[in-house]
Amino acid sequence: MPEKRTVQTLCRMCDDRCAINVYLEDGKIVDIDGYKDHPWNRGRLCVKARAAVDMVYHPDRLLKPLKRSGKGFDEIPLEQALDEIAERLSAVKEKHGARSISIWKGEAIGFAQEEEMARRFVHALGSPNYFSNDSMCYNGRYFGYRLVEGSWPVPDYDNSRCVVLWGANPPHAHPNMTQMIMRARRAGAKLVVVDPRMSAIARQADLHAALKPGTDGALALGLIQQLIETGSYDRQFVESCTVGFDELAEYVKAFPPEAVEEHTGVPAALVREMARAMAVAAPRVAVYVGNGPEHHENGINNIRAVACLDAILGALDREGGNRLADGFQAAHLTLYDEIPLEHLGPIGADRFPVLYDFRQECHTMTGMDTILSGDPYPLRAMILTAGNPAITNPNTPKVRKALGSLDLFVVRDLFMTETAELADYVLPAASFLERVELHTHAKYQTVTMTRKILELPDVQDEYQFWHDLAHRLGFGEHFPWKDETELTGWILRSAGLSPEQAAAHPEGIQYAPIRYEKWKNQPLSTPSGKVEFRSRYLEDLGYPALPEYRPPAYMDSPDPDYPYVLITGARKLIYYHSRFHNIKRFRTAIPGPEVELHPDDASSLEIADGDTIRITSRIGSVEVPVKIMSKSEILPGTLQLTHGWREANANLLTHDDRFDPISGFPLMKAVEVRVEKV
Ligand SMILES: Nc1nc2c(c(=O)[nH]1)N[C@H]1C(S)=C(S)[C@@H](COP(=O)(O)OP(=O)(O)OC[C@H]3O[C@@H](n4cnc5c(=O)[nH]c(N)nc54)[C@H](O)[C@@H]3O)O[C@H]1N2
Ligand SMILES: Nc1nc2c(c(=O)[nH]1)N[C@H]1C(S)=C(S)[C@@H](COP(=O)(O)OP(=O)(O)OC[C@H]3O[C@@H](n4cnc5c(=O)[nH]c(N)nc54)[C@H](O)[C@@H]3O)O[C@H]1N2
Ligand code: SF4
Numbered sequence: 001m002p003e004k005r006t007v008q009t010l011c012r013m014c015d016d017r018c019a020i021n022v023y024l025e026d027g028k029i030v031d032i033d034g035y036k037d038h039p040w041n042r043g044r045l046c047v048k049a050r051a052a053v054d055m056v057y058h059p060d061r062l063l064k065p066l067k068r069s070g071k072g073f074d075e076i077p078l079e080q081a082l083d084e085i086a087e088r089l090s091a092v093k094e095k096h097g098a099r100s101i102s103i104w105k106g107e108a109i110g111f112a113q114e115e116e117m118a119r120r121f122v123h124a125l126g127s128p129n130y131f132s133n134d135s136m137c138y139n140g141r142y143f144g145y146r147l148v149e150g151s152w153p154v155p156d157y158d159n160s161r162c163v164v165l166w167g168a169n170p171p172h173a174h175p176n177m178t179q180m181i182m183r184a185r186r187a188g189a190k191l192v193v194v195d196p197r198m199s200a201i202a203r204q205a206d207l208h209a210a211l212k213p214g215t216d217g218a219l220a221l222g223l224i225q226q227l228i229e230t231g232s233y234d235r236q237f238v239e240s241c242t243v244g245f246d247e248l249a250e251y252v253k254a255f256p257p258e259a260v261e262e263h264t265g266v267p268a269a270l271v272r273e274m275a276r277a278m279a280v281a282a283p284r285v286a287v288y289v290g291n292g293p294e295h296h297e298n299g300i301n302n303i304r305a306v307a308c309l310d311a312i313l314g315a316l317d318r319e320g321g322n323r324l325a326d327g328f329q330a331a332h333l334t335l336y337d338e339i340p341l342e343h344l345g346p347i348g349a350d351r352f353p354v355l356y357d358f359r360q361e362c363h364t365m366t367g368m369d370t371i372l373s374g375d376p377y378p379l380r381a382m383i384l385t386a387g388n389p390a391i392t393n394p395n396t397p398k399v400r401k402a403l404g405s406l407d408l409f410v411v412r413d414l415f416m417t418e419t420a421e422l423a424d425y426v427l428p429a430a431s432f433l434e435r436v437e438l439h440t441h442a443k444y445q446t447v448t449m450t451r452k453i454l455e456l457p458d459v460q461d462e463y464q465f466w467h468d469l470a471h472r473l474g475f476g477e478h479f480p481w482k483d484e485t486e487l488t489g490w491i492l493r494s495a496g497l498s499p500e501q502a503a504a505h506p507e508g509i510q511y512a513p514i515r516y517e518k519w520k521n522q523p524l525s526t527p528s529g530k531v532e533f534r535s536r537y538l539e540d541l542g543y544p545a546l547p548e549y550r551p552p553a554y555m556d557s558p559d560p561d562y563p564y565v566l567i568t569g570a571r572k573l574i575y576y577h578s579r580f581h582n583i584k585r586f587r588t589a590i591p592g593p594e595v596e597l598h599p600d601d602a603s604s605l606e607i608a609d610g611d612t613i614r615i616t617s618r619i620g621s622v623e624v625p626v627k628i629m630s631k632s633e634i635l636p637g638t639l640q641l642t643h644g645w646r647e648a649n650a651n652l653l654t655h656d657d658r659f660d661p662i663s664g665f666p667l668m669k670a671v672e673v674r675v676e677k678v
């Protein structure tokens with residue numbers, strides 16, 4: 001009889017982190033299903049969870065450290081790899097100083113303790129240069145909301161009467177959010193979707209505003225104009241809890257519905273209807289902004305304008321509105337207070353001061369330029385974990401050239417990726433089923449501990465790797481915990497909990513009760529303590545104080561050489577950026593990349609479904625088969641290509657030279673292109 005065992009943990013095939021049962025026989029994972037008692041997913045899973053078994057035991061999984069030799073790699077023992085990496089890091093430090101060494105953390109290890117460890121390591125080493133996927137993800141929305149209301153709120157879908165999804169498509173990107181929205185709809189909530197495409201969620205909507213890419217600010221300002229003009233705003237909240245209302249009210253006068261129609265293509269009547277739907281439901285209006293509005297040259301101010309709606313509607317931190325969640329109060333691993341290194345010139349902090357001030361992030365695109373130019377100082381070594389920027393960062397040829405030119409490039413991954421192919425050392429990394437860590441779910445304010453279910457020889461978890469390298473480099477005192485389990489225990493104890501408690505509660509432990517209307521007795525985390533329709537902070541940095549609207553370049557100064565506009569990156573449920581293309585079942589369902597095209601464009605270009613086209617931007621070109629959509633599914637003149645494919649890499653087209661000036665986010669969702677049949 002095989003020895004059978006079931007362990008509860010969290011799925012990390014995406015950042016939703018659903019609770020799962022993992023079934024083992026003789027120490028081998030044989031199945032995964034949903035764990036019903038966790039409030040987050042209530043036993044539901046998407047198809048990716050079960051694919052974790054395929055991923056963990058994939059025949060292509062890296063199981064031995066690799067060292068570059070000529071064009072290929074040789075397997076070497078782990079201890080030798082760590083010794084050599086430590087020696088070579090010391091040599092780079094000796095020659096160019098500590099700040100010439102950097103870390104890059106990708107999406108796959110998330111944003112909690114694994115991220116903090118990476119930040120800790122690089123600071124303990126003496127460099128401020130921490131890079132991550134957040135040069136293009138999340139920060140844009142976080143900044144937009146933090147500037148206005150001090151933090152990024154959690155939509156209270158369950159109690160909402162009107163759900164507004166702004167440039168987000170949860171059926172593909174956030175399955176649990178979809179469940180919550182559907183529950184709200186069944187209880188009578190209206191659903192409003194703002195998206196240039198008829199996405200899976202737009203299909204379900206009561207109102208769908210198919211705006212032109214990058215025009216979000218004009219629509220949001222137009223809604224504010226309507227709410228103010230019709231007297232449908234929360235006067236009391238605005239008077240007691242906001243700054244800059246009069247200036248904003250004056251500014252939005254330029255955005256009556258007819259002007260909004262001009263800017264966005266959304267019919268004036270629909271703008272009025274959207275404002276009415278929100279006004280009727282206020283304050284129970286839950287607004288969620290996705291990745292769609294982030295990747296634009298006026299992205300942050302557009303998102304700020306959307307964020308202002310919370311206060312106008314009185315929905316901020318109200319039941320059914322956008323709640324400001326309490327964070328998990330526990331010890332942090334970062335060393336920003338203990339070892340301040342700002343004086344060393346974190347890469348990009350001069351260009352994008354908000355990015356560094358709010359998040360202590362360096363700017364990846366500036367990082368590539370710095371590697372290639374040595375300006376303002378040499379950046380010569382990088383350890384990259386859990387990311388694949390040679391596919392996911394804009395302007396792929398430049399990324400490849402830069403990473404390939406480093407004196408030392410170390411990549412930790414589960415597979416030999418396009419990025420790992422450029423490395424001097426490739427180290428096999430532990431998957432989420434091979435490590436212990438803490439995760440919070442802000443909606444329920446719970447903390448859950450994941451379990452180390454497997455252990456593979458030579459495959460290190462994140463902590464063990466940083467620990468072993470730090471001890472070799474002489475700053476082991478910053479990594480005193482024996483292993484990840486001990487470290488996790490230390491974090492838990494700092495919050496008054498124990499590992500035993502966490503292990504006994506796979507459904508999570510609520511760390512703070514859910515509260516609403518906290519602004520009644522405590523200031524918001526903005527400089528003024530109030531909602532900031534106008535921002536002194538931004539003004540002092542030379543940015544507009546109000547969330548001003550600027551039309552996207554393709555509308556403001558159209559270039560006849562590039563008459564189409566390309567959106568990139570709309571998610572597909574079964575793939576995750578560059579991940580899971582090696583799962584056979586998934587390849588049967590979606591065999592390869594395709595670009596979405598409007599039928600009128602297809603006929604004017606004489607293109608049939610399945611034909612291959614060449615798309616060319618000012619950065620480069622790709623060839624990719626066409627999927628002709630129906631007329632309502634995408635705007636004419638607009639194309640959509642999902643990123644992450646080696647076979648047709650969207651980031652051969654995207655800009656690493658055009659940014660939102662506040663966040664430094666690259667232009668990836670309104671790229672001017674031309675199209676030819678090949
Ligand atoms: N299966 C799967 N899930 C994922 C991911 C994945 O790769 N695969 N990635 C994860 C990550 S890291 C992230 S950041 C999230 C992203 O989560 P979402 O933002 O919900 O995901 P997207 O599918 O990119 O949805 C963005 C939508 O914005 C629309 N859009 C494009 N341009 C604009 C615009 O200018 N304005 C507006 N209003 N809309 C626009 C697109 O058509 C698209 O439907 O998904 C996460 N979940
Ligand atoms: N054109 C375009 N580009 C985009 C976007 C877009 O919308 N359009 N979206 C952007 C966004 S929002 C994001 S977040 C980024 C994401 O960009 P990346 O962070 O580069 O994400 P992935 O491509 O998923 O790469 C994750 C890598 O980690 C590996 N991995 C998986 N599990 C583990 C683990 O447990 N440990 C370690 N060490 N490695 C692991 C995987 O095999 C994979 O190679 O892409 C961005 N790129
Ligand atoms: S949504 Fe799917 S992939 Fe993401 S955590 Fe849940 S089950 Fe895993």
Ligand SMILES: [Mo]
Nearest residue numbers: 107136137138
């Ligand atoms: Mo992301």
